[in-house]
Amino acid sequence: MTSYEPIAQVPRLRRSRATRAKTALKKAPFSAWFGLLVILGYVIVAVFAHWIAPYGETQVFSEAFAPWSQQFKLGTDQLGRDMLTRLIYGARNTIGIAVATTLLSFAVGVSLGLLAALYRGWLDQILSRAVDVLMSIPSLIFALVLLSIFGSSITSLIIIIALLDSTRVFRLARAVGLNVAVMEYVEVARLRGEGPKWIVAKEILPNVMPPLVAEFGLRFCFVFLTIAALSFLGVGIQPPTADWGSMVRENATLITYGDVTPLLPAGAIALLTVSVNFVVDWFLHATSGLRDER
């Protein structure tokens, strides 16, 4: 038998991550570009806050509620701190905490959710019921209780919000994971003798990314709200650290005088939220169908 001839010759498409990313970017719609640029801008501001901000984060000037001027571009707040400076440092704190929290909640929620989907049985029962218990307590009240026990340092804030958020992520990951866990390629991996780490990370996770990424965009925005709510109740980010949520609240009275300054941090949150979701939408569109088959 000499039929060792390959059945067809096709050009080999060596696709490294970098080239794939490049072609994807080239095809990205305007909204995605807008979102990416805004996020990039936020990140630069957050990272280089120390050099960009005109004053120190907690530097207090004599005039409280000062109007916009040469010296204070966006005026000062209720204690006489420069609004622009606070806004810039707020980016660092708020985004930093929100990113860390969301990432942590996804790391916990997704890995446990996919394990539950893969093994089902008693592991699934224990995890799912534990999540049910956590979800049955209103999360804000639960967070309040935990924060008053552990103290409201930034670390405990991140861990507690992440833990409470991960219950929702767990549910989603388990639900989408169940659909993939019954696929034959997962069975193939089990028959090969692969351990749970490989099966979850290499076989299931890549196939459940689209819904998880969509959820990531949404959760990221909700974390802002939770932090703002906790700050409002006095257990969130502690003064004098700047964060956008509490800045809105502290200067809310100015709105009654027709001053838009307190809306700026709110606007900053809104712009970031919209941008993150633009990018998420684009990502979803690019990955949900393996190829465009509309």
Place this chain on the structure above:
Amino acid sequence: MKGSGPASREKGKDLLQIRNLHVEGFSDERWHPIVRGVDLALKRGEVLGLIGESGAGKSTIGLAAMGYAKPGCRITRGSILFDGIDLLALSETGRRRLRGSRIAYVAQSAAASFNPAHRLLDQTVETVVAHGIASREKANRSAVDLYRRLQLPDPETIGFRYPHQVAGGQLQRAMTAMAMACRPDLIVFDEPTTALDVTTQVEVLASIRNIVEEFNTAAIYVTHDLAVVAQMADRIMVLRHGLTVEEAETRQMLASPSQEYTKTLWAVRKLAKPEVPADEYLLTIDNVTAAYARTVKVLQNVSIKVPRGRTVAVVGESGSGKSTLARVVTGLLPPLSGSISFAGQALSKALKTRPKEILRRIQMIYQMPDNALNPRQTVEEVIARPLEFYLGLKGAQRDRRIGELMHMVEMSETYLDRLPAELSGGQKQRVCIARALAADPELIICDEITSALDQIVQEEILKLLMRLQRELGMSYIFITHDIAIVRAIADEIVVMHQGKVVEQGLKSEILTPPHAPYTERLLSSVPEMDPDWLTRLLASRRM
């Protein structure tokens, strides 16, 4: 019904005329031709069989006959005249008015085409009521009548069931009833029996043929199964790459195909290999009983021996326990009782307790390569994993072995960077075979691995497997319901029915009469390339 009095239903008048049809599909950022200038004419009451390998454009032509192109496809040139109406010139609303009432469609998978949330009867009469042809009561009565004509069990009440409550073959007939509800002039059947096993297929074919004859409905029957089309069609059109290869009356086409390509299609079913008796047994399944949820017994006292370097074909209809047998051997379903020994050693029952070395020596290939390949892994990643996992190969050594494996399954190394979605069905199955070979196994379990492929690809895969067996000497357990495949590759045959082994022995013993009653039924249900086969079979069964 409306405008279709007895005169216009007269046989022999032109119903459908397609001229110079061009259809394009959109992929990889550009338009590719799918159908490249096909002419087709259909008279009232005539059944035309469209046949060809996958990608030949047969389904696309079937849909175009309804003036429809799938999303991502467009009809670029040509004319489609249905009963004097130019479908392409008609507005979408006009076309929609025709569809369902005068042209109907029966899809390959009835299970996917029915809405699981509604009862069969409601779905059957939906178009009739929507087109205002009859009142709901009248439509319900005529639907029951159709169920009866299609020989569905309990025609009075079956309509009140939900799609998941009836068997696959019955669902396909209910789908035909739905298409027939408006008494259309033309029905397009798109591989209606491909997903069914042989014994069910015969029943569905018979009832479709009867009802089409009874109502003098014209039909386009799309399939890749020659023997099926021989039973159903008055005329056959062979397609390839979107072009007509040849067209003739069924009998003439079967007797003397004129084109080379048609002859190769005809030759596929003649593949055969001489059996070789066993000299040593690799796997022994002894008195195994297995059940799901401890109560539903799917295997009962099954004993099977698999010789080294040979092929054992396990045949039976769906639900006979064939696939469960595979799950027991691989350890996915630990049996309740009985024992399995592999290469002289007892095989532990559960997958978890089996050492890696044993797992390596037993590999499995699945029916649907789409499900068996991770859509996010490239061909290279898929094949490389067993090499790394079992054999610890790395770097250049690994790459060389990947190259050899691709060579063995006759694929070019240029495919290594592709994702499964960028491969054809046959190529995907080759990748699955390469993945199994990568583990250097002694036993490969093939679970219906060719039933999702068309006949030419099927033959290539079977030839490949036989060649690999000659060269590498592994054993196959080949699970199938297709007797033609059994003839082609088996050394020994195991016939299963309702979880029990009916017969077991060398191919020649099982396939030569006298047969056990169930084997007889199974063998006689396999369509033959003789246009009178179905008629003869039905006559003999009725006696």
